[in-house]
Amino acid sequence: MNNVKILFKEDINKFVQICLKEAKVIAPFKTTYGDTIFSPVTSPSEVVIDHGYENSIIPPKEFFLPQEETMLTYGRYKEGYKFKPSLADESKRIIFGIRPCDVSAILFLDRFFRSDIEDIYYLKKRENTALISFCCHEPQETCFCICTDSGPFLTYGFDLQFIDLEDRYFVEIGTPKGEKLIKFNKNLFKDVSVADEKLRQEIVESTKNKFKSARAYFSKTIRKLSEGKVDRNVWDELGQRCFSCGGCSYVCPTCSCFDVADLLRSRDGYSRIRTWDSCMFAGFTKEASGHNPRLEKKDRVCRRYYHKLSYQYVEKNETHGCVGCGRCIVTCLGNINMPVVVEKIRRS
Amino acid sequence: MKKIIKELNIYQPHSARIIKIHPQIQGHRLFLVKFEDDKISRNFTYKPGQFMELTVFGSGEAPFSLSSSPTRPGIIEFCIRQTGKVTDSLFRLSPNSLIGIRGPYGNGFPIEKLENNDLLIVAGGLGMAPLRSLLRYVLDSRERFGEVTLIYGGRNPDDMLFKYELLDLLDSPEMNCLLSVDRDDSGTWPACIGPVTALFDRIKVEARSTYAAICGPPIMYKYVLEKLFERNFSYDRILMSLERHMKCGVGKCGHCAIGYKYICMDGPIFTYQEALDLPEAV
Numbered sequence: 001m002n003n004v005k006i007l008f009k010e011d012i013n014k015f016v017q018i019c020l021k022e023a024k025v026i027a028p029f030k031t032t033y034g035d036t037i038f039s040p041v042t043s044p045s046e047v048v049i050d051h052g053y054e055n056s057i058i059p060p061k062e063f064f065l066p067q068e069e070t071m072l073t074y075g076r077y078k079e080g081y082k083f084k085p086s087l088a089d090e091s092k093r094i095i096f097g098i099r100p101c102d103v104s105a106i107l108f109l110d111r112f113f114r115s116d117i118e119d120i121y122y123l124k125k126r127e128n129t130a131l132i133s134f135c136c137h138e139p140q141e142t143c144f145c146i147c148t149d150s151g152p153f154l155t156y157g158f159d160l161q162f163i164d165l166e167d168r169y170f171v172e173i174g175t176p177k178g179e180k181l182i183k184f185n186k187n188l189f190k191d192v193s194v195a196d197e198k199l200r201q202e203i204v205e206s207t208k209n210k211f212k213s214a215r216a217y218f219s220k221t222i223r224k225l226s227e228g229k230v231d232r233n234v235w236d237e238l239g240q241r242c243f244s245c246g247g248c249s250y251v252c253p254t255c256s257c258f259d260v261a262d263l264l265r266s267r268d269g270y271s272r273i274r275t276w277d278s279c280m281f282a283g284f285t286k287e288a289s290g291h292n293p294r295l296e297k298k299d300r301v302c303r304r305y306y307h308k309l310s311y312q313y314v315e316k317n318e319t320h321g322c323v324g325c326g327r328c329i330v331t332c333l334g335n336i337n338m339p340v341v342v343e344k345i346r347r348s
Numbered sequence: 349m350k351k352i353i354k355e356l357n358i359y360q361p362h363s364a365r366i367i368k369i370h371p372q373i374q375g376h377r378l379f380l381v382k383f384e385d386d387k388i389s390r391n392f393t394y395k396p397g398q399f400m401e402l403t404v405f406g407s408g409e410a411p412f413s414l415s416s417s418p419t420r421p422g423i424i425e426f427c428i429r430q431t432g433k434v435t436d437s438l439f440r441l442s443p444n445s446l447i448g449i450r451g452p453y454g455n456g457f458p459i460e461k462l463e464n465n466d467l468l469i470v471a472g473g474l475g476m477a478p479l480r481s482l483l484r485y486v487l488d489s490r491e492r493f494g495e496v497t498l499i500y501g502g503r504n505p506d507d508m509l510f511k512y513e514l515l516d517l518l519d520s521p522e523m524n525c526l527l528s529v530d531r532d533d534s535g536t537w538p539a540c541i542g543p544v545t546a547l548f549d550r551i552k553v554e555a556r557s558t559y560a561a562i563c564g565p566p567i568m569y570k571y572v573l574e575k576l577f578e579r580n581f582s583y584d585r586i587l588m589s590l591e592r593h594m595k596c597g598v599g600k601c602g603h604c605a606i607g608y609k610y611i612c613m614d615g616p617i618f619t620y621q622e623a624l625d626l627p628e629a630v
């Protein structure tokens with residue numbers, strides 16, 4: 001069992017203050033439009049964790065794989081050209097109030113960027129960032145992390161995990177990094193009583209029944225996709241509904257494909273940048289010869305779901321590529337989203 | 349979060365200098381390149397079939413097959429066709445210009461497996477670029493391989509990459525070099541004239557002890573495979589180089605994915621059997 005503590009809600013701002021002293025804090029923040037986004041904050045009053053805030057529009061992957069990131073710069077010098085790596089800001093960061101589904105997605109990306117050849121741009125930022133996860137007791141209508149085994153309560157992956165017990169938080173310590181944050185202010189954190197443990201258990205149990213609308217039954221779909229037994233009509237139909245806008249990939253916390261370009265950014269030279277890309281764009285696979293192996297939209301929709309769900313990828317990534325955050329449900333204009341596609345394939 | 353194992357930036361190119369540029373056929377040139385840093389240059393080695401990412405300053409980065417062979421270290425060669433942004437700027441450079449270079453990437457040909465076997469190399473168009481590396485490698489370590497046959501065809505003599513070098517091999521006792529063009533208006537072509545498929549009828553290969561290495565435009569694969577099946581080649585003795593749009597070269601950007609493999613990491617060389625098992629391949 002993880003090391004556990006109690007933090008009273010009246011002390012939460014003090015804890016945020018401690019975090020602010022320790023590191024740069026990134027937390028859920030309400031924009032003037034009423035949207036929830038993750039943003040660097042400077043005071044506890046900016047943090048919205050208390051009223052069952054909805055999932056951020058853009059997932060926190062943006063703090064590890066930014067939508068646009070400079071990889072290196074180069075310019076002309078006396079001796080010719082010189083590349084200068086542009087490594088990330090290495091200051092310590094805390095993502096405060098991250099949701100369990102998003103933590104699971106970051107674990108997924110960790111494995112990917114670490115596998116075979118290490119991607120230092122991602123890993124450096126990751127290494128310097130602590131994740132303080134807040135469990136969800138009031139899932140949104142679009143949430144289905146319960147079907148993907150990536151929430152609403154985690155057993156590992158977080159540095160600290162907070163579970164709301166009405167007037168207090170049940171705090172679980174997942175790593176030494178998390179432990180350190182608590183140690184700084186021992187008197188804020190109280191010992192856990194038997195009653196606390198019991199209430200925690202009750203909340204964990206009762207939350208499971210609160211998932212309603214969005215559901216995805218994966219196993220049959222995974223089998224069909226992996227064995228190439230999906231009816232062609234399914235892809236035809238989905239392809240007709242897709243606008244190739246790429247929104248589904250951008251908002252998906254486990255999608256990580258990127259494009260690379262060299263741009264003239266300043267008087268002394270060029271920047272090599274990487275930007276989010278999407279396998280739903282026609283140009284994603286266009287080859288120098290003009291040949292395009294995924295010319296049609298249906299082929300690209302098929303590709304996206306094959307990557308997310310096929311057994312071949314599950315084996316490679318240790319899990320399927322969906323954490324049930326529901327963002328694709330909110331984003332896609334064509335109503336192509338994980339639960340819908342899983343269901344269509346399952347029934348086909 | 350575990351510690352980062354190597355503090356190494358895989359995306360960081362090294363400086364390299366263009367030593368020479370040999371004109372090839374229309375729109376194609378052979379670039380001879382050397383690392384600026386002598387130490388890197390000395391320690392650099394690779395396998396035929398691997399590729400590198402080249403940076404042309406101000407334009408960007410693109411993948412190109414190594415056309416030279418590691419048996420001749422020091423200078424590395426790329427046979428490049430002008431097709432767009434990066435290659436346009438590359439063609440504007442002159443000898444002594446600096447470029448960026450990183451790699452080698454990809455699996456390359458399984459040389460250890462090929463040793464002591466006969467080899468049938470079939471090239472079409474720019475497919476000669478990686479296969480020239482294999483050919484040189486094999487000829488430079490001749491005793492480690494059995495019979496070697498090259499089949500390479502083009503529309504006319506002005507279409508043939510590495511033309512003079514290959515014509516020199518026509519009478520070589522080391523190998524069987526079969527070159528053919530569809531048409532020859534100049535009347536000076538010393539090798540065969542006719543469809544490249546006809547060359548298959550002139551070769552004797554023992555399918556059980558031969559590896560076939562193929563690289564060319566997609567349409568070429570179709571007829572070459574037919575010819576190989578006629579001769580009972582088993583699927584795991586046919587090696588093909590697959591091409592996909594690539595960005596990073598190191599398995600991260602996702603562009604080159606095909607089925608559950610990444611061409612830049614698991615390929616570009618696949619056996620026909622492996623390619624068949626990929627849902628999106630041929």
Ligand SMILES: Cc1cc2nc3c(=O)[nH]c(=O)nc-3n(C[C@H](O)[C@H](O)[C@H](O)COP(=O)(O)OP(=O)(O)OC[C@H]3O[C@@H](n4cnc5c(N)ncnc54)[C@H](O)[C@@H]3O)c2cc1C
Nearest residue numbers: 286287288410411412413428429432433434435477593594
């Ligand atoms: C493993 C591998 C080995 C290659 N070896 C050689 C070689 O030896 N010689 C050679 O001449 N060419 C080779 N190519 C093709 C070469 O990479 C492309 O011609 C080059 O990327 C085009 O870049 P560009 O900026 O000049 O063209 P662009 O202006 O970028 O584009 C022209 C066209 O090429 C497509 N394209 C762009 N970038 C890539 C890319 N990275 N990969 C594939 N298509 C792309 C575009 O969609 C567009 O249709 C190889 C490609 C791969 C993947």
Ligand code: SF4
Nearest residue numbers: 242243245246248332
């Ligand atoms: S599936 Fe939906 S969100 Fe994704 S590219 Fe198509 S229209 Fe856009």
Ligand code: SF4
Nearest residue numbers: 252322323325326328
């Ligand atoms: S596929 Fe949809 S629900 Fe699943 S993780 Fe991606 S955005 Fe979230």
Ligand code: FES
Nearest residue numbers: 596597601602612
């Ligand atoms: S080229 Fe980026 S993943 Fe293969």
